[in-house]
Amino acid sequence: MDRFAIFSVAASILCLASCGEGGHDYGYSIKGHADCLKDGDPVYISFMADGGDGYVNDTAVVSGGSFVFEGKKKTPEIAYVSYRGMTGISGFIVEPGNIRIDISEGKVTGVKGTENNAIYREYESSRPVREYYDYVAGVRRGIIKDIDTARLMGLYDSFMDESMDFMKENAENPAGTALLKYLFYNLSVAQVDTILDLVPDETKISDVLIKRIKYMNDTKKKTDVGARFVDFKLKDLEGNAVRLSDYAGKGSPVLIDFWASWCVYCIKEMPDIKKLYDKYKDRNFEIVGVSLDNDHDAWENSVRKHEMDWPQMSDLEGWACEAAKLYGIESIPHTVLIDADGKIAARGMSVAELDRILSEMLD
Secondary structure (H helix, E strand, O other), X not given: OOOOHHHOOOHHHHOOOOOOOOOOOEEEEEXXXXXXXXXXXXXXXXXXXXXXXXXXXXXXXOEOOEEEEEEEEOOOEEEEEEOOOOOOOOEEEEOOEEEEEEEEOOEEXXXXXXHHHHHHHXXXXXXXXXXXXXXXXXXXXXXOOOOOHHHHHHHHHHHHHHHHHHHHHOOOOHHHHHHHHHHHHHOOHHHHHHHHOOOOHHHHHHOHHHHXXXXXXXXXXXXXXXXXXXXXXXXXXXXXEEEHHHOOOOOOOEEEEEEOOOOHHHHHHHHHHHHHHHHHHHHOOEEEEEEOOOOHHHHHHHHHHOOOOOOEEEOOOHHHOHHHHHOOXXXXXXXXXXXXXXXXXXXXXXXXXXXXXXXHHOO
């Protein structure tokens, strides 16, 4: 799992919900104060649009140390502001009402105006959240050059534990559901179920994205660890129809690698995937690449360039890929390991974790 992935939600999947559903739009006003910025400096804001239909990205210009964002919103979402030279990571909840934020020392240091932001501020001020955000910010700004993987994973685990506690304690208010919408794809099926069970029925009906999360989670249950693999039919690079069952369920473990030529993280991980393949290919192990590309040439060129010497499949429908929908894929790269008996043994594992599992499987 990419420990930085929480900052890039795969809204292209969640946006399948219609943003025309739900209640009325209500106005919000975000007034910011930043002594650290000069007149004319731009400040940016980004948050998920209602229903997950992409992102709202807006820009305000500083004047006299102040700036203003205004717009309309149906449901509360977590928003992030940024500007050139910003050193930290801090969020707040954008929702109907008047919100005041203060920026200093490269971070959002204060949020006032709504009850939900008061609740969310306590969460962001907690030690596990602050330590994780500060470490990630340090890596992104190049201050931390040698990443301590063990420390990062430890901080991430503590951050997720704190986040789970917060969502469970606040599932009945928008502060908790806003965080659920933001962290959904980092959670297991069981974790999402735990939180959704606590969310009021009214919210499950009125919040389009919460409804979409429930649908996606129910889909993932069908292909969760322990379930038998779900078959699908796509085409190979030559245009021939091929099925997952041509490889899986035949007495050998098979790894489905969901990727795309345009996915930077996928390509970055590919050398490690290739090493894994070369290590186990002579021990009855196979990889099946499922590309979420739209362009055949881009797909084929990437396969050749990165020497992916294993079967490839795609329907060239991008995020609408039938296989991706069947397996509830919200972000890539994503791997699904099927054991020799055709049951799903693991999902979303790192290459190192897959190496360990395969070593035990094929021992």
